[in-house]
Amino acid sequence: MKYFFQIALRNLKRHKLRTVVSVFAIIIAVIIGIFYRAILLGYSESTFQNYIELEAGHVRIVNQEYDRRERVLPLWLTINGFEGEGLSGMISGLDDIKGLKGVLPRIKFGAAYSRGDEMTQLMGWGIEAEYERMFSSFEDYLTAGRMMETGSREIVLGGRLLDELGQQIGDRITLVYNTAYGSFSGSTFEIVGRMESGLAYLDENVFLLSLDWAQQILGMPDEATELLLFTPDRNQASSLQKQVTAFFEQKGVVEKYQINSWQDAGGIIYWLSAYQRMIYIVMAAISFLAAIVIINTLVMVVKERNKEIGTMGALGMKKREILLLLTTEGAVMGVIGSLCGAVIGGLLTWVTSHTGLDFTEVMEGEVISLGGDSLIESVVYPVFSLENIFMAFIIGVIITTLACVIPGRTAAKISPSEAMKD
Amino acid sequence: MIKKLVVMLGLIVFMVGSVAQADDLTADEIIERVDDNQFVESAYLEARMIIEGRRSRENAMYVFIQDNNSFMEFTAPPQERGTKYLKRGDELRMYFPEAEEAVIISGHALQEGLAGSDFSYQDMMESEKLTELYDYEIVEKTELEGRPVYILQGLLKEGKEAAYYDRKMWIDAERFTWLKEELYARNGRLLKVSEAKELQEFEEGRWYPVETVMEDKLLKESRTIFIIDHLDFGVDIPEDTFSIDALE
Numbered sequence: 001m002k003y004f005f006q007i008a009l010r011n012l013k014r015h016k017l018r019t020v021v022s023v024f025a026i027i028i029a030v031i032i033g034i035f036y037r038a039i040l041l042g043y044s045e046s047t048f049q050n051y052i053e054l055e056a057g058h059v060r061i062v063n064q065e066y067d068r069r070e071r072v073l074p075l076w077l078t079i080n081g082f083e084g085e086g087l088s089g090m091i092s093g094l095d096d097i098k099g100l101k102g103v104l105p106r107i108k109f110g111a112a113y114s115r116g117d118e119m120t121q122l123m124g125w126g127i128e129a130e131y132e133r134m135f136s137s138f139e140d141y142l143t144a145g146r147m148m149e150t151g152s153r154e155i156v157l158g159g160r161l162l163d164e165l166g167q168q169i170g171d172r173i174t175l176v177y178n179t180a181y182g183s184f185s186g187s188t189f190e191i192v193g194r195m196e197s198g199l200a201y202l203d204e205n206v207f208l209l210s211l212d213w214a215q216q217i218l219g220m221p222d223e224a225t226e227l228l229l230f231t232p233d234r235n236q237a238s239s240l241q242k243q244v245t246a247f248f249e250q251k252g253v254v255e256k257y258q259i260n261s262w263q264d265a266g267g268i269i270y271w272l273s274a275y276q277r278m279i280y281i282v283m284a285a286i287s288f289l290a291a292i293v294i295i296n297t298l299v300m301v302v303k304e305r306n307k308e309i310g311t312m313g314a315l316g317m318k319k320r321e322i323l324l325l326l327t328t329e330g331a332v333m334g335v336i337g338s339l340c341g342a343v344i345g346g347l348l349t350w351v352t353s354h355t356g357l358d359f360t361e362v363m364e365g366e367v368i369s370l371g372g373d374s375l376i377e378s379v380v381y382p383v384f385s386l387e388n389i390f391m392a393f394i395i396g397v398i399i400t401t402l403a404c405v406i407p408g409r410t411a412a413k414i415s416p417s418e419a420m421k422d
Numbered sequence: 423m424i425k426k427l428v429v430m431l432g433l434i435v436f437m438v439g440s441v442a443q444a445d446d447l448t449a450d451e452i453i454e455r456v457d458d459n460q461f462v463e464s465a466y467l468e469a470r471m472i473i474e475g476r477r478s479r480e481n482a483m484y485v486f487i488q489d490n491n492s493f494m495e496f497t498a499p500p501q502e503r504g505t506k507y508l509k510r511g512d513e514l515r516m517y518f519p520e521a522e523e524a525v526i527i528s529g530h531a532l533q534e535g536l537a538g539s540d541f542s543y544q545d546m547m548e549s550e551k552l553t554e555l556y557d558y559e560i561v562e563k564t565e566l567e568g569r570p571v572y573i574l575q576g577l578l579k580e581g582k583e584a585a586y587y588d589r590k591m592w593i594d595a596e597r598f599t600w601l602k603e604e605l606y607a608r609n610g611r612l613l614k615v616s617e618a619k620e621l622q623e624f625e626e627g628r629w630y631p632v633e634t635v636m637e638d639k640l641l642k643e644s645r646t647i648f649i650i651d652h653l654d655f656g657v658d659i660p661e662d663t664f665s666i667d668a669l670e
Contacts, residue, residue: 076476114525174521176531181477182538183502186518186525217520219477219501 004321008328011301018301022294023337026396029290030341031348033283033392038349038382039357040279044272046377048234048262050199051269053136056262057104057228058237059244064258066225073110073123075180078223082251086222093251094229097243101232102135104128105224107214111177111207113165120165123205124155124177126214126224135230138195138208145169145193150210156193158203167191175207180219187217198377237261280391287396290337291403294330298407302326306414314416323408330404331397338396346389353384449558452572455598456591457551459628464488464659468652473539475644481537486657490549491664502537507546508669514543517669524669539646540614540638544585552576555584563595566602570595586613597621597629612639619647624655 012019052058062070063077081089091103107126112119129147133139138156139147148154157167167173169191176186189209196203215221231240241261248254263273302309309322317325360378464487471481482498492509496502504519514532517524532544548555556576563572576589588606593599599621605614618631632650662668 112531114527116526117528119527119529119531172522174523174525176516176518176525176527178534179501179538181473181479181501182475182535184516184527184531184534184537184543185501185505185520186516187520188522 004325004328005332007325008332011325011329012332015301018297019333022297022333023340025290025293026287026334026337026400027341027344029286030338030392030396031345033286033395034342034345034389035348035352035382036286037279037283037388037392038353038384039380040272040275041383041385041388042353042380044276045383046380047268047272050377051265052234052262054199054202056260056265057135058231058234058262059229059241060260060262061227061229061244062225062258064256067258067260073108073225075107075109075178075218075220075225076182078180078220078225079105079227079257080223082253087224087227088222091227094227094244094247097240097247099231099236099240099243100229102131102230104131104135104228104230105211105226106228107211107218107220107223107225109177109214109218109225111175113173113175115165121205122161122175122207124175124214125206125208126211126218127208128211129208135228137197141195141197141202142193143196145191148192148208148210151212152210153187153189153213154192154209155189156195156208157191158206159194159196160200160203161205161207162191162194164204169194177218179217180223185217198379200378234262237263280395283392283395284399287399288403290396291334291400294333294400295403295406298326298330298404299410301329302407302411302414305411309411309414310416313414319412322414323405323412326408326411327401327404330408331401334397334400334404337400338393341396342389342393345392346384349382349388350384352382354381356381447572449560449574450553452560452574452593452598453552453556453558453576456593456600457553459597459599459630461551462487462655464655464657466652466654466657466659467650469648469650471537471539471541472647472649473537474646475641477538481539486659486663488659488664492546492549493663493668494546496537505537506669507536508664508666509547509549510664512547514547515666515669524666535638535646539648540636540641540644541646541648542585548584550584555579555582556589561590566592569601571601594621594629597623599629599631614638622653624653628655 061079063079066074066077069077079087079090081087082093087105091105094100094103105128107124109124109126111122111124113122127138128150129138130150142156143159145156148156157165162168165173171191172188173191174186174188176184179185195208211224215223229240229244231237238261241259244259245254248257248259262269312322313319356379358379466484466486468484469482471483473479473481479499481496481502483494483496485492485494490511492507494507496505506517508515508517508524514527515524516527527543532547533542535541536543536546555578557579558574558576561573561575563570565571572593572595574591574593576591578584578587586605587608588610590604590606591600592602594601599618601618603616604612605616607613614636616634616636618634620631620633621629622632623629630653632653634648635645636648637645
């Protein structure tokens with residue numbers, strides 16, 4: 001084997017430029033493979049996280065009809081307990097479920113700000129700020145001010161919304177909204193905080209207020225439009241969903257409410273999850289594209305070394321040994337290229353995982369939607385992963401080596417007598 | 423004897439002539455007479471609105487109307503008490519007890535139901551005469567619940583704006599007030615149906631619906647009953663009733 005390795009190295013040095021070009025192709029393919037997967041993982045992680053925190057929890061409970069009509073934010077389709085006794089009774093009942101770490105009730109409702117002939121549409125989220133900080137990032141999004149206090153007429157607005165309305169922290173603003181009775185009402189609030197999440201739909205449309213105040217002004221005592229349930233690990237969501245469903249069946253309300261795991265989501269969540277599983281196939285395909293360069297190189301090498309290979313055959317080298325020789329040449333290029341690509345790709349990923357990649361300008365005006373809401377951040381942080389780097393290296397080597405079998409078999413079929421004639 | 427015969431003949435001719443004359447009314451004439459009854463120049467009323475649907479309840483209010491202006495305040499239930507509406511021309515302002523200032527309602531928001539009822543804010547905003555907004559034609563003369571009625575079809579005049587593009591009205595042929603209305607969108611979709619369940623004569627010959635039922639056909643099992651408990655036409659209303667200060 002050492003003998004073949006030495007011959008392979010010598011052959012590679014005979015045409016340095018050709019060898020360099022081939023190796024370069026593999027380097028690029030491996031870098032692309034590593035970086036592409038790192039970006040995908042970064043996008044996926046942030047999108048999953050945003051979706052869980054803002055939309056779905058690990059498991060979400062809503063009124064059975066609410067899911068279908070969610071676009072109009074129907075306040076008459078609420079969660080009000082097992083027998084109408086109120087939300088608090090239901091939350092207490094859920095506490096006994098194994099694996100449940102927390103329950104967040106929320107109310108989402110439509111509102112508007114009137115400026116003369118113009119009405120700017122907003123969305124209000126009633127939340128329990130004190131419990132939200134354990135599971136969501138609202139407080140981390142604050143760039144000025146503070147979160148609202150329980151029972152207060154205070155609100156926190158998305159930064160872009162605040163700017164559009166021409167308001168700032170400390171100002172008082174009157175908003176109108178539809179109550180659970182379908183009637184218009186209005187209240188004046190004090191702006192106490194500004195949040196900037198990087199998510200367009202949050203920063204441009206949403207204001208936060210205390211859940212109990214939302215219940216009061218909307219005529220929804222002890223009700224919510226959704227309950228978000230959390231486990232210690234999002235991968236336990238399916239198990240939690242089954243337990244909650246069984247519990248609701250026991251209470252006789254499984255028909256009244258819909259219980260969904262975050263993994264049940266369609267749209268971009270589904271596609272990102274599916275794509276994550278397929279990514280290694282994509283990396284293999286990219287490596288194969290690079291390997292075509294090597295195949296092309298080796299095919300030329302075989303043609304040029306026709307006599308030499310024929311001579312080797314005449315001197316007693318077996319066909320499989322000729323195949324092994326060509327394959328070894330390809331493998332050497334594959335190892336060198338994949339190793340260099342892994343190092344450079346790894347470094348690039350490590351740097352950008354700290355600095356992030358800002359696609360704000362590219363995404364400006366382009367909304368990638370999950371039901372109309374944008375959950376994809378404009379700044380993505382690729383995920384640095386040794387597993388990712390190692391897999392890219394292995395795939396690069398394997399694909400390149402396997403690709404060399406094609407020209408290797410061609411070389412092995414050369415008849416010494418035919419080669420000598422030329 | 424002959425004199426009596428002549429008088430009787432004369433009476434018969436007169437009566438036949440009157441009936442013939444009534445049957446000869448054009449659509450515009452009918453609607454003008456409806457406008458004479460329905461169009462309010464000034465009034466004060468106290469009313470209740472019973473809303474049946476997703477969350478049923480009963481609201482109470484009083485209203486001042488003068489020309490193109492109106493002022494309304496809810497007096498019940500507690501969650502609506504103190505809510506005020508001021509319409510001045512084409513502008514609608516609302517004031518809520520929890521707010522520090524009145525807000526102007528415009529655009530799509532005008533399509534929302536008044537206090538969650540099947541009457542929209544847009545319905546409230548309409549203060550022009552029917553003859554100014556719609557071109558009518560008579561569809562037929564028939565009966566509705568024992569009353570002789572004209573059925574008229576009205577299409578919105580070009581250049582005019584109103585909540586409904588097409589109105590089909592059942593007009594009481596004797597009292598010249600509407601008994602039933604079907605309200606349509608431009609695309610022909612039926613939006614609402616309203617029926618006058620009870621009429622009252624306020625002045626001689628002036629009939630006005632004091633109990634009306636409105637159904638929003640875009641919503642399932644939703645209807646509103648509007649009951650006028652007290653109505654005075656032609657009242658003197660102080661000017662500052664329609665000022666923004668009165669609202670806040």
